[in-house]
Amino acid sequence: MTLDLRIFTEPQQGASYDDQLAVAQATERLGFSAFFRSDHYLAMGGDGLPGPTDAWTTLAGLARETTTVRLGTLVTSATFRHPGVLAIQVAQVDQMSGGRVELGLGAGWFAREHEAYGIPFPDRRFGLLTEQLEILTGLWGTPEGETFSYDGEHYTLVDSPALPKPAQARIPVIVGGGGPKRTPALAARFGDEYNQAFPELDTVGARIGVINDALAETGRTPDSITQSVALVLAVGTDEAEFTRRAAAIGREPGELREHGIAGTVDEAVDRLGTLRDQGVERVYLQVLDLHDLDHLDLVAREVATRL
Template sequence: MTLDLRIFTEPQQGASYDTQLAVAQATERLGFSAFFRSDHYLAMGGDGLPGPTDSWTTLAGIARETTTVRLGTLVSSATFRHPGVLAIQVAQVDQMSGGRVELGLGTGWFGAEHAAYGIPFPDKRFGLLEEQLEILTGLWGTPVGETFDFSGTHYTLTDSPALPKPTQEQIPVIVGGGGPRRTPALAARFASEYNQAFPELDTIGPRIGVINQALTAAGRSPESLTQSVALVVAVGADEAEFTRRAAAIGREPAELREHGIAGTVTEAVDRLASLRDQGVERVYLQVLDQQDLDHLDLIAREVAPQL
C-alpha cells in the first residue's frame, strides 16, 4: 500500500495568503496529494504577524490558483460558523476548485481565540458538532428541487432549498478526537476519514482498532474509512540540516524524533513505514516553517518515493 502524504500548515502562527499560496502551489507541483490548513484565529505563542487568515476565504483563493491538489481544513471548529453558512461556504469552494474540497470538523478547544474575537465558547460542544454534521450532510445530500428541514437542540432549519450543491457527489468529511465511545460512533456515522492529531506513537494502532470496532457495529466495513494521522515533520539531508530545521521551528531534535517524522531521510522513511504497518493510510505532515519550500522538495524527492 502506498502511503498518502499531505502537507498541513498552521497559518495562525504567522502566514499571509501569499505565503500559503506558495506552499499550496509547491504542494501541487511536488506531487503531494493535498494542501490542508488549520482553522484558528489566534497564534499559540509568538506574535502571529501578520495576523490570522480565515480558512475558507483562503482556500477559496487557493482553489482558483491550483488545479489538482486537494484542499481542506484540519479541522474547522463547530463554534466558528453556523452549519447552514458553512454548508454554503464549503460547497462554493468545492465548485471553485472543480471538486477538490474536504472538510475536517471538530468541537474546537482553544478558548483564548474565542475570547479574543468574541466567539461564544460553550462548555459542552459535542452536541453542536453532531448536529452540524447531520445538517451539512443533509443539506448537501438533498436532491435539487427538494427542501431540507432539521429540528435539534441547537439548530433549526425550515424549508431550506439546500443550495448550492458541491461539485463532488459527496464531500469527504474528516472526524477526529480521542473520546472512547461518542467520537468513534460519530466517525462511523458521518466520516470518510478518521484522523488522529499528534498522537503518542504507541497509541495509534490501538485507536485504529477502536474505530474499526465502531465501524463494524454501525454496519460499515473498516475499508470504507481512511485512517490518518497528523504529525510534525522536520527532515534533513544530513544531521546538520535536520538540526537547522529543528532550530528554525523552535524544537529540540530529540523531542522531534520522539514525537514526529524527524531526522534524516532514512529515519523519516522508517517512521512512515512503521505508521503504515500499524494501519495508517494517510499522513498529514505538519510543516511549521512555511518559508522553507526546500524542505518540501527534499521530502518529495527523497522520502515519498520510498513509500
Template structure:
C-alpha cells in the first residue's frame, strides 16, 4: 500500500493515534522514562504508556531494578502537559482495588485529567514470587471484581456511599473518594477515566471489554489474528446491547524503523532481535514498510497503535517515526 493510499484509508475512518509504550522492567530509571515521555510530548505522539512489572524478563543486566508504574506516572503527570498517560496493563494481583482507585484518581488530578487505566489479570508468576505478591491460579474473577469496584467507586455520586460484597473483596460504607478529574466515557454524568481491557481470550475478555472498557487492546498479536479479535469484541458488545462503535480498537506491537536497511539492522541488533522477525511481528523496516503495516492495521479496524520502544536511549528512533511515519497516518 502506498503512503498516499494509507493516508486516505486512515482519514476516512478518523485519525490513527500513535502512542509510545515502554517496558521499564527491562532496565530503566525514572530519568530514562522522563526523557522518553518528554520526547513523546515534544514530537507529537498521543500518549506515553508503560508496562506494570516488577521483574526483568529474560537474561541480561537487571540494573537498575524495577520502577513502580503509578509512582512513575504521578511524576510524569507533573512534568508533562499534553500527552495521555497510562498502563498497559496494571495487574489485578498487585493492588487492592480500593487503593488502585485512589491512586489512579489522584494521578488523574495531578495530570489535569490525562490518565487512562489498562487493567489485566496478571500473568508473570516469577515476579510475584520475587516480591512476595500472591499469585492465585484463577485470576479472572479477581479482575472482574476489580473492574466493578474501581469503576463503581469513581462513579458513585459525591455524598453517597459505595458497598461491594464479592468473592474476593468486600467494601463497606466507602465514601468513594477521591474522584478523577475526567468523566466516564461510558456515562458522562459520572466521574471516571478511560479503561483499557485486552487479552487473548475468545469469550470472557471480549465480554469484559463490552461491559467496562473504553478501549479494547490486542497486545502483540499475530497480525492476521487482529480482525478475529476485534470481531469477537464487536459481537460481545452486540450481545450486551452496546454499540460496538463506542469502543476504540487498538493494537500493541514492537517498533523498529530505520531510514535505510542499515539503520533497521542496527536498531534490531541493539535490542537483540532479527530484522526479519521484527518485520513479521511488529511495525518494522524502512519508513515505507512501517507506513504500509500501519495502513494494513487501519484496514483491519485499528484506530490506535501502541509502539513498543525497547531501546529507551535511542531518542533518534522516536524522531524518525514522528517526522517520517506519523505525518502519513495521523
C-alpha cells in the first residue's frame, strides 16, 4: 500500500498569504497530494505576526494559483460559520479549483480565539457539528431545481435553493476527534476520511479498530473510509540538520522523535512504515516553519520515494 503524504500548515502562528502560496506551490511541484491548513484566528504562543488569515479566503486564492494539488482544512470549526454560508463558501472554492477541495470539520476547542474575536463558544458543541454535517451534505446533495429544508435544534433552513453546487459529485468530508462513541458514529455516518490529530503513536491501530467497528454497525466496510493521522514534521539529512530544524520551531529533538515524523531520513521512513503497518493510509505532515522549503524538498526526495 502506498502511503499518501500531505502538507499541513498552521498559518495562525504567523504567515502571510504569500507565505502560504509559496508552500502550496512547492507542495504541488514536489508531488505531495494536498496542501491543508488549520482554521484558527489566534496564535497559540508567540505574537502571530502578521496576524491570522481566513482559511476559506486563503484557499479560494490558492485554488486559482495551483492546478493539481488538493486543498482543504484540518479542521474548520463548526462555531465559525453558519452551515449555509459554509456550504456556499466550500462549493465556490471547489468550483474555483476545478474540484480539488476537501472539508475537515470539527466542533472547535480553542475558547480564547472565540473570546478574542467575539465568536460565540457554547459549552455543548457536538450538536452544532452534527447538524452542520447534516445541512452541508443535504445542501450539496439536493438536485438542481429542488429545494432543501431543515428544522433542527440549532439551525432552521426553509426552501433553500441549495446553490451553488460543488464541481465534485461529492466533496470529501474529514471527521476527527477522540471520543469513544459519538465521534466514531459521526465518522461512520458522514466521513470519507477519519483523522487522528497528533495521537499517541501506540494508540493509532486501536483507534482504527474502533472506527471500523462503527462502520460495520452502519453497514459500511473498512475500505469505504480513509484512515489518516496528522503529525509534526522535522527531518534532517543528519543529526545536525534535524537539531537545527527542531530549534527553528521551538521543539526539543527527543520530544519530536517521540511524537512526530522526526529525526533523520531513515527514522522518518521507519516511523511512516510503522504507521502504514497499523492501517494508516494518509499522513498530514505538520510543517511549522513555512519559510524552510528545503525541508519539503528533502522529504519529497529522500522520504516519499522510499515509501
